[in-house]
Amino acid sequence: MWQNLGRMRVEILCTGNELLDGSVVDSNSAWLEAKLFEFGLEVAEKRVVPDDIDVIIEAMREISLRADFCVTSGGLGPTPDDLTAEALANAAGVPLVEDVHTAERLRAWMQSRGREYGPAQSRQALVPKGAEIIDNPVGSAPHIQMKIGKCTFALLPGVPREFFVLADAHVIPRIHERFSKDISEQYAFTQLRCINVWEADMAWAVRELPKSHPSVRIGTRTMAPENHLKLRASGPTRAEAQARLDAAVREAKDKLGTRVYAVGDTTFAMATLQKLRDEGATVAFAESVSGGMAASLLAEVPGASHALVASYVVYSEKAKMNLLDLDPDLLAREGPVSEAVTRELARLARERARTTYAAACTGWAGPTGGNARDPVGTFYAALATPSEVTVSRFEYPRADRERIRKGAAYACLDLLRTAKP
Amino acid sequence: MWQNLGRMRVEILCTGNELLDGSVVDSNSAWLEAKLFEFGLEVAEKRVVPDDIDVIIEAMREISLRADFCVTSGGLGPTPDDLTAEALANAAGVPLVEDVHTAERLRAWMQSRGREYGPAQSRQALVPKGAEIIDNPVGSAPHIQMKIGKCTFALLPGVPREFFVLADAHVIPRIHERFSKDISEQYAFTQLRCINVWEADMAWAVRELPKSHPSVRIGTRTMAPENHLKLRASGPTRAEAQARLDAAVREAKDKLGTRVYAVGDTTFAMATLQKLRDEGATVAFAESVSGGMAASLLAEVPGASHALVASYVVYSEKAKMNLLDLDPDLLAREGPVSEAVTRELARLARERARTTYAAACTGWAGPTGGNARDPVGTFYAALATPSEVTVSRFEYPRADRERIRKGAAYACLDLLRTAKP
Numbered sequence: 001m002w003q004n005l006g007r008m009r010v011e012i013l014c015t016g017n018e019l020l021d022g023s024v025v026d027s028n029s030a031w032l033e034a035k036l037f038e039f040g041l042e043v044a045e046k047r048v049v050p051d052d053i054d055v056i057i058e059a060m061r062e063i064s065l066r067a068d069f070c071v072t073s074g075g076l077g078p079t080p081d082d083l084t085a086e087a088l089a090n091a092a093g094v095p096l097v098e099d100v101h102t103a104e105r106l107r108a109w110m111q112s113r114g115r116e117y118g119p120a121q122s123r124q125a126l127v128p129k130g131a132e133i134i135d136n137p138v139g140s141a142p143h144i145q146m147k148i149g150k151c152t153f154a155l156l157p158g159v160p161r162e163f164f165v166l167a168d169a170h171v172i173p174r175i176h177e178r179f180s181k182d183i184s185e186q187y188a189f190t191q192l193r194c195i196n197v198w199e200a201d202m203a204w205a206v207r208e209l210p211k212s213h214p215s216v217r218i219g220t221r222t223m224a225p226e227n228h229l230k231l232r233a234s235g236p237t238r239a240e241a242q243a244r245l246d247a248a249v250r251e252a253k254d255k256l257g258t259r260v261y262a263v264g265d266t267t268f269a270m271a272t273l274q275k276l277r278d279e280g281a282t283v284a285f286a287e288s289v290s291g292g293m294a295a296s297l298l299a300e301v302p303g304a305s306h307a308l309v310a311s312y313v314v315y316s317e318k319a320k321m322n323l324l325d326l327d328p329d330l331l332a333r334e335g336p337v338s339e340a341v342t343r344e345l346a347r348l349a350r351e352r353a354r355t356t357y358a359a360a361c362t363g364w365a366g367p368t369g370g371n372a373r374d375p376v377g378t379f380y381a382a383l384a385t386p387s388e389v390t391v392s393r394f395e396y397p398r399a400d401r402e403r404i405r406k407g408a409a410y411a412c413l414d415l416l417r418t419a420k421p
Numbered sequence: 422m423w424q425n426l427g428r429m430r431v432e433i434l435c436t437g438n439e440l441l442d443g444s445v446v447d448s449n450s451a452w453l454e455a456k457l458f459e460f461g462l463e464v465a466e467k468r469v470v471p472d473d474i475d476v477i478i479e480a481m482r483e484i485s486l487r488a489d490f491c492v493t494s495g496g497l498g499p500t501p502d503d504l505t506a507e508a509l510a511n512a513a514g515v516p517l518v519e520d521v522h523t524a525e526r527l528r529a530w531m532q533s534r535g536r537e538y539g540p541a542q543s544r545q546a547l548v549p550k551g552a553e554i555i556d557n558p559v560g561s562a563p564h565i566q567m568k569i570g571k572c573t574f575a576l577l578p579g580v581p582r583e584f585f586v587l588a589d590a591h592v593i594p595r596i597h598e599r600f601s602k603d604i605s606e607q608y609a610f611t612q613l614r615c616i617n618v619w620e621a622d623m624a625w626a627v628r629e630l631p632k633s634h635p636s637v638r639i640g641t642r643t644m645a646p647e648n649h650l651k652l653r654a655s656g657p658t659r660a661e662a663q664a665r666l667d668a669a670v671r672e673a674k675d676k677l678g679t680r681v682y683a684v685g686d687t688t689f690a691m692a693t694l695q696k697l698r699d700e701g702a703t704v705a706f707a708e709s710v711s712g713g714m715a716a717s718l719l720a721e722v723p724g725a726s727h728a729l730v731a732s733y734v735v736y737s738e739k740a741k742m743n744l745l746d747l748d749p750d751l752l753a754r755e756g757p758v759s760e761a762v763t764r765e766l767a768r769l770a771r772e773r774a775r776t777t778y779a780a781a782c783t784g785w786a787g788p789t790g791g792n793a794r795d796p797v798g799t800f801y802a803a804l805a806t807p808s809e810v811t812v813s814r815f816e817y818p819r820a821d822r823e824r825i826r827k828g829a830a831y832a833c834l835d836l837l838r839t840a841k842p
Binding site: 018023024042044055287291295302303314319322323 | 468715
């Protein structure tokens with residue numbers, strides 16, 4: 001039987017045939033779960049059911065018997081497949097009624113777009129009698145909350161943007177408030193973002209941490225080639241939880257050293273750019289195996305142009321010679337994937353683009369290519385600074401093409417991140 | 422109550438705290454669902470439960486009462502949190518026993534890596550008594566299948582690669598076989614992959630299709646900036662279903678025209694490269710707003726080097742002048758995001774890289790930048806061919822930075838895909 005551990009029980013119910021035929025991967029749930037986990041709550045269960053009114057009603061009844069809060073995703077649109085509000089009314093044993101305010105809002109909204117307020121729209125104004133109705137600032141379906149027994153149902157649209165906006169404003173704060181009453185402890189959360197370390201080795205490095213920090217719980221998350229160490233501290237007050245978290249973070253950073261590129265929400269590209277900004281440095285790339293991915297990673301960050309000048313994507317041998325005047329003899333003697341060529345590409349890119357740094361990479365991404373010295377999965381990454389050029393060699397023997405190319409792009413950024421000015 | 426519509430009922434049960442605290446988005450399920458959908462089967466329900474033996478046992482018992490087949494994901498690793506095999510034994514009312522063959526396989530596997538065969542590994546050799554045990558060619562946990570009542574449970578590892586390999590070899594064929602016995606019809610499936618069309622407009626273009634092809638069911642899937650039209654035909658034989666599908670595909674292609682870039686599993690980059698290969702053409706890019714993403718999209722395809730020569734990622738104004746000798750007066754007069762500059766970048770890239778074609782893009786990806794003529798969300802894409810240079814202007818007023826940059830990269834590839842040789 002379900003065990004309620006004296007804690008608030010939250011469940012998620014997703015509706016939609018598209019979530020059961022492989023059309024759509026539900027990412028709303030993971031987003032909500034991560035937000036709730038930050039203050040100490042773990043979702044007890046998630047169910048995904050089709051657009052079938054009887055199935056949705058039955059699921060709501062079952063959930064109402066055991067949960068304190070149920071967030072639903074999907075089924076609030078204007079089509080006949082959108083059944084969540086009707087199912088909630090049925091599960092609660094109340095009729096569907098028109099919400100006058102919502103009907104007015106939808107009518108005005110349609111008129112302002114020169115469109116007719118038809119049966120499809122008026123359907124979205126039908127809500128369970130007695131439910132709390134909250135305006136949706138970014139879409140047409142209203143947000144509905146209603147209790148069945150002790151369980152509050154909060155109905156959210158499946159459209160991610162509407163889900164996020166309404167959950168942030170009206171669902172997460174209410175769950176937090178109710179959760180906080182239920183527990184004696186407060187929580188603080190953060191994550192250490194690591195590079196150049198396997199998940200198992202990262203966990204091993206901090207294995208003693210829970211002994212010296214008994215109020216801190218740790219977890220890991222892999223987003224290859226990154227690994228993140230999640231830390232959540234509890235304490236009698238929020239400030240005490242935060243102080244305990246800070247102490248644990250200091251110890252974890254000591255153990256993991258430069259493998260930690262950031263604490264919190266800073267991405268790897270943001271951390272790399274911040275370091276370059278602090279130095280007032282600029283960068284160019286010469287990319288072969290990564291094919292432009294290194295520059296593109298940096299360009300994803302708003303304002304990247306303070307540091308990112310250019311990338312020479314020299315994918316073919318011809319391009320290596322044409323774009324950067326690489327010595328054809330060197331290329332023929334050493335091969336396109338080699339320490340000497342990668343070194344020279346970095347040096348030439350820096351010289352041509354007139355930047356503080358340049359990073360270069362070459363490699364065999366497979367499935368064909370490679371040789372006895374450098375099989376598929378091998379890549380080289382080089383960094384040219386004002387004073388020297390250094391090269392590293394990497395082997396990812398069992399990785400696929402995407403992983404190898406991403407590894408090379410990350411290696412270029414990591415050389416910049418750790419470069420001594 | 423659950424309705425079994427005379428059809429085989431398949432459910433998915435995912436286990437793992439990491440699926441309930443936001444650490445991991447489950448993509449195994451969507452992959453499996455899409456594979457089953459191809460031959461006409463829709464998954465009836467999916468549940469996600471934590472690593473709690475009582476909860477898993479209870480879920481298995483409930484599922485065994487209503488489903489014909491249950492695929493589980495996760496909980497087969499060597500840690501104490503991995504509980505799926507034990508839960509299955511408990512739900513079936515049988516003991517856990519050592520599978521001698523698996524124990525030998527794991528011992529040999531560990532020895533070959535110079536590691537000890539310890540309690541963690543020997544745990545993975547424990548299976549429910551009477552279960553069918555199948556070797557896992559890509560990991561340590563064996564694949565387990567066992568019936569409880571009429572329901573077959575198939576236990577798969579949560580690691581995506583192991584999940585995919587084992588499901589393809591041992592789960593999907595068995596479900597298909599059992600499903601085919603149960604139904605009188607056969608199915609054929611494909612998808613039309615589209616670009617430059619909104620999902621709603623794509624659906625509108627083929628709205629009459631079900632009338633002339635009553636045995637064909639259609640669905641849509643958005644993977645911005647692409648939209649895919651899924652078609653599934655039924656018929657008394659597989660050949661007849663395929664013939665009906667082919668007829669529907671022809672009509673849908675007529676309606677959608679060049680917006681269809683491929684039918685089936687060909688990606689946009691693959692379709693673009695295939696066209697270039699057919700012509701024996703080569704390509705270079707001059708990328709500003711896309712920051713290397715256009716070249717990187719092509720480089721993701723094995724063998725891209727037959728066509729992809731180079732990309733000049735000229736992110737800064739300085740780079741536009743340094744790498745491609747863009748006229749500083751033109752840049753000052755027209756601005757870095759302009760028809761004239763984009764046109765000139767394409768022309769210069771083609772000339773420098775000595776390729777058949779060159780594509781260029783400039784744009785304002787936001788959140789800052791832009792001007793009265795070209796606000797954030799505006800980008801230009803140009804194509805230089807042996808005979809001319811053409812430019813298109815795009816506006817994505819409400820898109821975020823990633824979407825705008827991806828739009829520009831796709832626009833470059835689309836110009837190549839549709840270029841007249």
